[in-house]
Amino acid sequence: MSATPRIAVCPGSFDPMTMGHVDIIERAARLFDRVVVAVLVNAEKAPLFSFDERVAIIREVFAGQPNVEVETFQGLLVDYARQKQASVIIRGLRAVSDFEYEFQMALMNRHLAPPIETIFMMPAEQYTYISSRLIREVFSLGGQIDGLVPPVVEARLMARRKARPLPNARTT
Numbered sequence: 001m002s003a004t005p006r007i008a009v010c011p012g013s014f015d016p017m018t019m020g021h022v023d024i025i026e027r028a029a030r031l032f033d034r035v036v037v038a039v040l041v042n043a044e045k046a047p048l049f050s051f052d053e054r055v056a057i058i059r060e061v062f063a064g065q066p067n068v069e070v071e072t073f074q075g076l077l078v079d080y081a082r083q084k085q086a087s088v089i090i091r092g093l094r095a096v097s098d099f100e101y102e103f104q105m106a107l108m109n110r111h112l113a114p115p116i117e118t119i120f121m122m123p124a125e126q127y128t129y130i131s132s133r134l135i136r137e138v139f140s141l142g143g144q145i146d147g148l149v150p151p152v153v154e155a156r157l158m159a160r161r162k163a164r165p166l167p168n169a170r171t172t
């Protein structure tokens with residue numbers, strides 16, 4: 001380990017965490033001494049999972065990875081990163097369509113906190129089409145999400161589906 005630990009923050013909504021997120025965080029964990037997965041606490045009206053559930057899920061997924069920790073944050077990301085003494089913000093880039101939004105955020109964050117660098121990482125190709133938004137949509141319409149989210153997310157969602165079947169679910 002270097003004298004000053006290299007700390008990166010991986011921020012996001014993670015509602016729910018996908019295999020794309022897992023892939024990026026694992027890549028970051030190989031490059032940094034500590035990776036802080038930071039779940040944004042916002043006022044979203046109908047989240048799939050509460051913040052506590054999201055934190056519990058992510059902790060379970062990375063239970064075997066001692067340099068990955070999970071917290072919630074609110075307010076400006078750069079303030080949180082400073083507070084964690086992180087020098088890097090990690091964001092995943094899946095396709096060109098992500099670029100504009102990510103570019104704007106990275107430059108705004110640099111404007112607010114010049115010493116903090118944003119580093120973009122690409123997930124494995126098989127995860128490039130997955131987003132939390134699509135997972136929520138596919139799940140809410142009864143589609144299969146296995147292999148696209150960590151098993152703990154799938155298990156929680158399947159338990160929910162069992163408890164509250166879709167109104168148009170086939171019964172035979």
Ligand code: PNS
Nearest residue numbers: 011012013014040075076077105108109
């Ligand atoms: O997973 P998401 O929803 O794409 O993550 C977006 C996130 C959490 C990285 C972004 O909304 C954020 O950083 N919010 C904190 C508020 C903030 O700092 N806004 C200015 C960013 S330029």
